[in-house]
Amino acid sequence: MLRSLYIQNYALIEKLDISFGAGFSVITGETGAGKSIILGAIGLLLGQRAEVKAIRQGASKCVIEARFDISAYGMEPFFEDNELEYEEECILRREVYASGKSRAFINDTPASLVQMKELGEQLIDVHSQHQNLLLNKEGFQLNVLDILSHNDEQLSAYQSLYREWKQAQQELADLIARAEQNKADEDYIRFQLEQLEEANLSAGEQEELEQETDMLSHAEEIKAGLFRVGQLLTSDEGGLLAGLKESLNTMLGLQKVYSPATELAERLESTYIELKDVSQEVSSQEEDVEFNPDRLEEVNDRLNLIYTLQQKHRATTVEELLTLAEEYAAKLAAITSYDERIGELTTLCDTLYNKVRKQAAVLTKARTGAAREVEKQMASRLVPLGMPNVRFQVEMGIRKEPGVHGEDTVNFLFSANKNGSLQNISSVASGGEIARVMLSIKAMIAGAVKLPTIVFDEIDTGVSGEIADRMADIMQEMGEQDRQVISITHLPQIAARGCAHYKVYKQDNETETNSHIRRLADEERVEEIAHMLSGATLTEAALNNAKALLGIKR
Incomplete structure (x- = not known):
C-alpha cells in the first residue's frame, strides 16, 4: 500500500x-x-x-x-x-x-x-470521474467478468492459441496471394526458362568463343606470321638453327684446347634443343591454322545469342544468366508446390480454429458463472444505495468470429425503476446511479483482486x-x-x-x-467538515453537525 x-x-x-x-x-x-x-x-x-x-x-x-x-x-x-x-x-x-x-x-x-x-x-x-464512461465499454465489462471468474490461466491459454491461429491465417493469406501472382506469371517464367535452357550455356563459354572469333578473323595473318618465324628458324641459308648448329660444332672443337668452350658448348646445345622444339611447334600450329568462314559464322552466331540474352536479362556474364535460370526453375518449382502448401496451411488453420473455439467455450462457461454472480452481488449492493427496485442483468452473446478476448459479447443492462425496461446502462442511468454502480463494481473487484x-x-x-x-x-x-x-x-x-x-x-x-x-488533527477535521456543511461562514449548528458526523460527543 x-x-x-x-x-x-x-x-x-x-x-x-x-x-x-x-x-x-x-x-x-x-x-x-x-x-x-x-x-x-x-x-x-x-x-x-x-x-x-x-x-x-x-x-x-x-x-x-x-x-x-x-x-x-x-x-x-x-x-x-x-x-x-x-x-x-x-x-x-x-x-x-x-x-x-x-x-x-x-x-x-x-x-x-x-x-x-x-x-x-x-x-x-x-x-477518476472519466472512468465512469468505461461502464458502457464492452472491454471493461468483459474484464469485470474475467476478474471475478479468476480465469487468468484460461484466458492466457486462449490468447496464445488465438495468436497462433491468426498468424497461420495471415501466412495462408500471404501464400494464396503469392500463388495467385506467381501463377499469373507462370507462362512468362516458363518461357524465359525454356529460352535459357535451349541456349545450353556453360560457364566460361563466352570468353573461349571471343578468343576463337579473334583467331578465325585473323587466320591468314596468323598463318603468315607462323610461316615467317618458321623460315627464320629453319632456313638452310641464314636460319637460326643452322647457324646455331654450326656454332655448337665450333665450340665442341675448341674445348680440347680451350676449357671455357666446354661450358659455352653446353649452353649452345641447350639453346639449340629449345629452339628446335619451338620450330617444330610453330610448324605444327601453322598447319593447324586455316581460314574457316563457316566456323567463324558459327562462333559469331553463338556469341550473338549470348549477347542478346545478356541484353534482354540485363546480365553481363554467362554465369549471371545461369544463375537467373536457376531462379526461374526455383520459382516454377514453388508454383507447382503452392497447392500442397496451401492445403497444409488450410488444415493447420482449421485445427487451430477448433482449438480456439474449444478454449473459448471454457472462457464462456467461466464468464457465464461470473455473470450470474455479478447480477446477484449488484442487486444486493445497489439496494442499500437507494435503488430498492433495481434490476441488473449481464447479457451475453457470441461473436461471429472469435476475438482476442474470446468469442463472448457482454452488455450490462440496468433499470432503477420498478416498471422500467432493462436497457444499456449508459442509456438509462443517471450520473449518480452510474457512480453507485461503479463503486459497487469496484467493491466486487476489490474482493477478488488483492490490490x-x-x-x-x-x-x-x-x-x-x-x-x-x-x-x-x-x-x-x-x-x-x-x-x-x-x-x-x-x-x-x-x-x-x-x-x-x-x-x-x-x-x-x-x-x-x-x-x-x-x-x-481532530479539531481541524471538525472545522473542515463544518465548512463543507455550511460554506465559508462557520455556524454553531454546522460545528455541532460536524461533531455528530464524526461521532464526537458534544
Missing part, C-alpha cells in the same frame, strides 16, 4: 511530502486547490505520458516519488522477470526534465515506462444524504480488508468516515501560488 508521496516542482506544487496509512482515508479541498494535480503526479508513476508544461515555472525538472509497502502481496515474480531488485518497500520515481527528457526508476534502478505501468497497475488503482491501494476521485458525484452514507460504508468496508482506500470527496458524510483526513489547499504570496496537502 502507499506509504508516502513526494512531489517537487510539479504544476502548482513546489514541494510536497505526505505519508499515508492503512484503511480508509479521505482527501478534501476546494475546487482548484490541487487535488487533480496530485492525481496527475500519481499518474506519472503509473507510466502516463509526461508533459513539459507540467513542470513548475522556473524549475529545470520535476520529481515524483512514491513508497509502497508490498510485503504482503507476493510481487516477487514481477521483479524476477524484469531483473529488478525486490525489496518489501518498493520505490517508484519519475523525473521529467524541461528539455523533454523523462526518466523512470524502480527501487533506484532505471526502468522503462512499460515496466513502471505494469508494476503500477498491481500497486494502485485510480478511479493494495484504491483511489476514488469524487466517485460520490451526483449523490448526497443517506446514499452518501451508504457509499462511505462500502469504502470503509473495503479499507478494512487489508487494503488502503483513499477517497477524494466533497461530501461531509464521506469525509467524516475516514480514519485519516487530508486537506489540499492553496497559498498565495507576492509572486506565486503553491498547493499543499496536510493531515488534519
Whole structure:
C-alpha cells in the first residue's frame, strides 16, 4: 500500500511530502486547490505520458516519488522477470526534465515506462470521474467478468492459441496471394526458362568463343606470321638453327684446347634443343591454322545469342544468366508446390480454429458463472444505495468470429425503476446511479483482486444524504480488508468516515501560488467538515453537525 508521496516542482506544487496509512482515508479541498494535480503526479508513476508544461515555472525538472509497502502481496515474480531488485518497500520515481527528457526508476534502478505501468497497475488503482464512461465499454465489462471468474490461466491459454491461429491465417493469406501472382506469371517464367535452357550455356563459354572469333578473323595473318618465324628458324641459308648448329660444332672443337668452350658448348646445345622444339611447334600450329568462314559464322552466331540474352536479362556474364535460370526453375518449382502448401496451411488453420473455439467455450462457461454472480452481488449492493427496485442483468452473446478476448459479447443492462425496461446502462442511468454502480463494481473487484491501494476521485458525484452514507460504508468496508482506500470527496458524510483526513489547499504570496496537502488533527477535521456543511461562514449548528458526523460527543 502507499506509504508516502513526494512531489517537487510539479504544476502548482513546489514541494510536497505526505505519508499515508492503512484503511480508509479521505482527501478534501476546494475546487482548484490541487487535488487533480496530485492525481496527475500519481499518474506519472503509473507510466502516463509526461508533459513539459507540467513542470513548475522556473524549475529545470520535476520529481515524483512514491513508497509502497508490498510485503504482503507476493510481487516477487514481477521483479524476477524484469531483473529488478525486490525489496518489501518498493520505490517508484519519475523525473521529467524541461528539455523533454523523462526518466523512470524502480527501487533506484532505471526502468522503462512499460515496466513502471505494469508494476503500477498491481500497486494502485485510480478511479477518476472519466472512468465512469468505461461502464458502457464492452472491454471493461468483459474484464469485470474475467476478474471475478479468476480465469487468468484460461484466458492466457486462449490468447496464445488465438495468436497462433491468426498468424497461420495471415501466412495462408500471404501464400494464396503469392500463388495467385506467381501463377499469373507462370507462362512468362516458363518461357524465359525454356529460352535459357535451349541456349545450353556453360560457364566460361563466352570468353573461349571471343578468343576463337579473334583467331578465325585473323587466320591468314596468323598463318603468315607462323610461316615467317618458321623460315627464320629453319632456313638452310641464314636460319637460326643452322647457324646455331654450326656454332655448337665450333665450340665442341675448341674445348680440347680451350676449357671455357666446354661450358659455352653446353649452353649452345641447350639453346639449340629449345629452339628446335619451338620450330617444330610453330610448324605444327601453322598447319593447324586455316581460314574457316563457316566456323567463324558459327562462333559469331553463338556469341550473338549470348549477347542478346545478356541484353534482354540485363546480365553481363554467362554465369549471371545461369544463375537467373536457376531462379526461374526455383520459382516454377514453388508454383507447382503452392497447392500442397496451401492445403497444409488450410488444415493447420482449421485445427487451430477448433482449438480456439474449444478454449473459448471454457472462457464462456467461466464468464457465464461470473455473470450470474455479478447480477446477484449488484442487486444486493445497489439496494442499500437507494435503488430498492433495481434490476441488473449481464447479457451475453457470441461473436461471429472469435476475438482476442474470446468469442463472448457482454452488455450490462440496468433499470432503477420498478416498471422500467432493462436497457444499456449508459442509456438509462443517471450520473449518480452510474457512480453507485461503479463503486459497487469496484467493491466486487476489490474482493477478488488483492490490490493494495484504491483511489476514488469524487466517485460520490451526483449523490448526497443517506446514499452518501451508504457509499462511505462500502469504502470503509473495503479499507478494512487489508487494503488502503483513499477517497477524494466533497461530501461531509464521506469525509467524516475516514480514519485519516487530508486537506489540499492553496497559498498565495507576492509572486506565486503553491498547493499543499496536510493531515488534519481532530479539531481541524471538525472545522473542515463544518465548512463543507455550511460554506465559508462557520455556524454553531454546522460545528455541532460536524461533531455528530464524526461521532464526537458534544
